[in-house]
Amino acid sequence: VTQLATTRLGAAGPARPQLAATQDRLVSRGATRPRHIDLPWQPSQAMQWLGGNLLGVAVLLFAWYKSSQSAAPQQLVEWAALGAFGVLIAGLANSVWLVRGGQAVRRRKQAVCDELWPLADVSTLAQPRTASDDQQSVEPLGDEPVSVQGEELVSLPNMRYFHQAGCDLVAGKAADPDTRRVMVRGGKQPCGVCRP
């Protein structure tokens, strides 16, 4: 997605330096620079992560303290088990934290992709046509499962577009290969990004 945006959204670049310059000007006049805390996690999730780790460490320290005061083998095993339980709690908190973060990032990626779709299509169609483009082929409804660039054509059942297998928008998805004819007749359109 990032690669796609850098390719397609170069026109949006100048807005950011302008914003930064405005902020610098305001800061030079004594304003405080705003601090945006933009993270994939909610504050409550951060508290859960912190709490889980603190609890795990506390259990571990307690087990260590008690084990250092006893010499009976049976008790030692019990304190060791308690220590392992502390490690388990901390590990669980960290795993949940990472899974939640990953899920949030994936959801946002999907949202950005959804916003990019229409832009990609319209920008493709909005490009001025040249005489050489007109001389180029009228796209055939081929029976070959490859694009005009020779790459495999793929799509997903719930997708409106079909893509070249190497397109960023199907990267990592279990897309099925098919012929252009079948996909076009199935109501699918060529992707505006990879232009199969």
Place this chain on the structure above:
Amino acid sequence: MDLKTRLRAQWDRALAVTLILIGALALLFGWIGISTSALSYQQLPYLLSGGLFGVVLIGVGSTLLLSADLRDEWRQLASLEDAVRQLADQDALVVEEPALLVADKQPRRRPARSSAP
């Protein structure tokens, strides 16, 4: 960018590296402690304080490192989202259902490839 600014910007990575180093030291000291104790009841506290505590610290440090990557990706997506919205606003690209664009059943012309990378 000086070290202080870099540390403030990448505080989670700095903390992660610190925790991993402390965890490694705890493991090392735990191992030394166990290796110098002959009796099992003397070894166990070293296992708990050095071994397991070191593992927890390394785990938390690794989590922070991975979190920093996720945070970077998240912010990159945020700026990308802003850029998409700005582009949409600038060009007033009001898109209707894209299916309408090919509804005439005419053979489609292959779109021109832009020369831009």
